Amino acid sequence: MIRAKTPAVGKDVDDFCTKCKMLLNHVVVAKVGETIKRVKCLTCNTEHAYRGEKPKAETTTRKAAKPSAATVKASDYDTLMKGRDLSRAKKYKPAVVFEKNDVIDHPKFGMGLVLGDKDGSKIDVAFSDGVKTLVHNIG
Numbered sequence: 001m002i003r004a005k006t007p008a009v010g011k012d013v014d015d016f017c018t019k020c021k022m023l024l025n026h027v028v029v030a031k032v033g034e035t036i037k038r039v040k041c042l043t044c045n046t047e048h049a050y051r052g053e054k055p056k057a058e059t060t061t062r063k064a065a066k067p068s069a070a071t072v073k074a075s076d077y078d079t080l081m082k083g084r085d086l087s088r089a090k091k092y093k094p095a096v097v098f099e100k101n102d103v104i105d106h107p108k109f110g111m112g113l114v115l116g117d118k119d120g121s122k123i124d125v126a127f128s129d130g131v132k133t134l135v136h137n138i139g
């Protein structure tokens with residue numbers, strides 16, 4: 001019996017989004033007792049079954065995982081952010097269009113710098129804990 005209290009329906013919860021392929025902020029849509037059953041991704045608005053915080057594949061392959069070429073170290077992040085005007089940071093929302101070198105103010109990851117656009121709908125953004133791929137220019 002799991003006694004841990006889970007977020008209520010309508011509250012935020014972290015889950016792995018099957019569409020964004022990232023651990024993202026979701027909102028709880030349905031619960032059975034303390035078990036979260038369905039969540040909705042706040043980034044792409046897709047509703048899906050709650051998977052729990054970590055995808056299983058990542059746990060088992062964690063040791064073998066190599067850092068990708070895009071991985072930004074904390075020291076690189078500091079260099080990237082140096083001299084940036086944080087007061088001009090754009091609040092992150094999936095509908096907003098971001099361009100290379102835009103400073104992003106993300107509710108979860110904090111301040112980040114756009115490294116580049118991938119295909120018109122996804123951007124790579126350097127945050128203090130690494131590079132994240134975010135959706136943009138949707139809706």
Ligand SMILES: [Zn+2]
Pocket residue numbers: 017018019020021024041042043044045046
């Ligand atoms: Zn999503």
